[in-house]
Amino acid sequence: MNLGNKQGTNMLETTKCPTCDRINEVLTRVGDRWSMLVIISLSEYGTRRFNELKRSLGISQRMLSLTLKKLERDGLVNRVYHQTIPPKVEYSLTEMGNSLREPVNALGSWALKNLEKIDEAREQYDLVRESS
Amino acid sequence: MNLGNKQGTNMLETTKCPTCDRINEVLTRVGDRWSMLVIISLSEYGTRRFNELKRSLGISQRMLSLTLKKLERDGLVNRVYHQTIPPKVEYSLTEMGNSLREPVNALGSWALKNLEKIDEAREQYDLVRESS
């Protein structure tokens, strides 16, 4: 997992905030872009097939496969295999996965409201420094 | 930025969900572990100095420097330089940064509630497959 660093951090000064440790943990689990996006997509559609997710998210086959496996392992996503020809696999959120919708959507709403402001802030910031 | 991939994604089938695009954007901005942790820490303490953040987060000097600069550029964090000896720099959240507290804390709360469940799910998952 290798979180944080050890640089001079002898055990005498372990003053980490406990909350941060937890956040840290959760982010290493569901905090990556692809996990979030898969969860969003499943929360919107309820059930999606492998290639539906792949196309709608613009994710590579490899990363989708890895992401789904990870989410399944974490108990956030259900995988149902229909052994037909051609094969059909349906993914959906588990109960726990569904409970993630609210906080994730909260983040999404914040994004919608503030992305423009961030862009402005960047322009402003860059403008000030480019007179170097 | 290079998000997504082009693999067979000719422009005829651009069926991406709009929400995902936004989430994608926000995650590329404030979604990384260090940004989140810095925001959490600042939201708890109000104001923190460089080395306070460094120690409490277990982050390397390099990454903290980069992260803070990025957050400042995005208009989420204020940087106040006190030209004393030794120098003293204080970081705090901007108004926009503060508005991020709620969604981020929501995610944090979810984490606290569900990390244990995730661990259990993993154990269960691994248990089932290790009989290979």
Added chain:
DNA sequence: CTGTATCCGTGTGGATACTG
């Protein structure tokens, strides 16, 4: 259709040394 395996470029991030 639903994946797995391999290759490999790029970015992330720690370690270390140095500056004001």
Added chain:
DNA sequence: CAGTATCCACACGGATACAG
């Protein structure tokens, strides 16, 4: 104290080929 600069290892992730 508050950074910057350099080096370098490793993980992330796309491209491609192949399999069930």
